[in-house]
Amino acid sequence: MSTVELNRTHEGGKAKAETRTRGGVRRRLTVLGLGWGFVALLLGLWEMAGRADTTALLPPFSVVVTELVDLVTGDALMADIVPSLARALAGFLLGSLAGVIVGVALGWWRGLEPWCRSALEFLRAVPAPALLPLAILAFGASDTTRVGVIALGAVWPVLLNTTDGVRRVEAGYIDSARVYARGGRAELLRRVVLPAATPQIMAGLRVGLAISLIMMVISEMIASSSGLGNLILRAQRLYALDQMYAGVLLLGVLGWLLTLLFSAIERRALAWFYGWKGQDR
Structure with missing residues (x-):
């Protein structure tokens, strides 16, 4: 040519x-x-x-938006909005960490499953909101209690997806790594298994983030004096419907922004995966 x-x-x-x-x-x-x-x-x-x-x-949307701006620029920012976000993110991080650790252990060391399956299935079947009154009665209506309940709700999708992701790693990857790579089982887990399971772990984290926001609102509607959940409930009882709708709208905006942030982190963390699959994210 x-x-x-x-x-x-x-x-x-x-x-x-x-x-x-x-x-x-x-x-x-x-x-x-x-x-x-x-x-x-x-x-x-x-x-x-x-x-x-x-x-x-x-109330009209324009009235609700005006009330929302007043919430964001007023005392409610530090009294309700920031504490709510702090509780939700703390519970999400705590639940995610526990879910990844336990999920990797169950997925990698399959001999643990017969010992843990019954207890985990029982705990997973108990709705986290049902444990909130018991937790408040036992430990008091503190931020630590609320964060713990939020973490309990977020842990399950992360744990289940991590366990399944680790177990679904192709045997060929593991066999090749054992032949060509140096190091023991810990190195194999770090360099092969965890990267291969990361897409499914991220899927569990995405679900866990949504559950954390839901549990945040529920936990703040019971025996709480601050937070968006308390603000919405208080506005409903006082018939301040503009503020109630503004609180609900603000929750939707915060959830959307957190999802955008998570998606950006996910695209960066899984750039290799989408490139390998030929997908444009």
């Missing part, structure tokens, strides 16, 4: 790659525009329904 033909082939391949890139960007922008357009439609319907409501049970 001549130099001219090689240059033409190279230029043709480059043009095709650029076309695919532009097409991918257009698709992402289209999906993003449709998503935000649907959100705008729902908020517009909320605004119209609120202005047409005569029972005062549904």
Whole structure:
């Protein structure tokens, strides 16, 4: 093949790659525009329904947003919002750490399963919110108790996904590492098993993060004097519906922002995995 033909082939391949890139960007922008357009439609319907409501049970979206801004810029920021986020993140980190450690142990040393299965299945079947009154009675209505209950709710998806991810590592990876790599079982676990199980562990962490926010709200609605859960419940009892809706909307915004942050961390941590799969995340 001549130099001219090689240059033409190279230029043709480059043009095709650029076309695919532009097409991918257009698709992402289209999906993003449709998503935000649907959100705008729902908020517009909320605004119209609120202005047409005569029972005062549904305030307009604009009124709720104004109240939300007042919450974020007022005393509630340090009195309710920050403590809630601190409890949720502390419980999530504690539950995630425990879930990964126990999940790796159960997945790697399968001889532990007969000893632990019955106890774990029983504990997993007990809803974490049902343990909250008992925990408050036993340990008091403290932040430590609430963080512990949040961790108890977040631990299960992480534990189960970690256990399954470790067990599903292909035997060929482990056999190859034993032949070509140096080190013992701990090194094999660190360099082969954990990286291969990371995608499923991240899936469990994503679910655990959502459960942490749910448990945060529930824990703050019982025997609590601060937090978003307490703020929403207090506003409902005082019939301050603008503030109640603003608290619920704020919870949704915080959950969305935390999900975006987690997704960014996940993309960075699993860049090798998506590249290997040929997926554009």
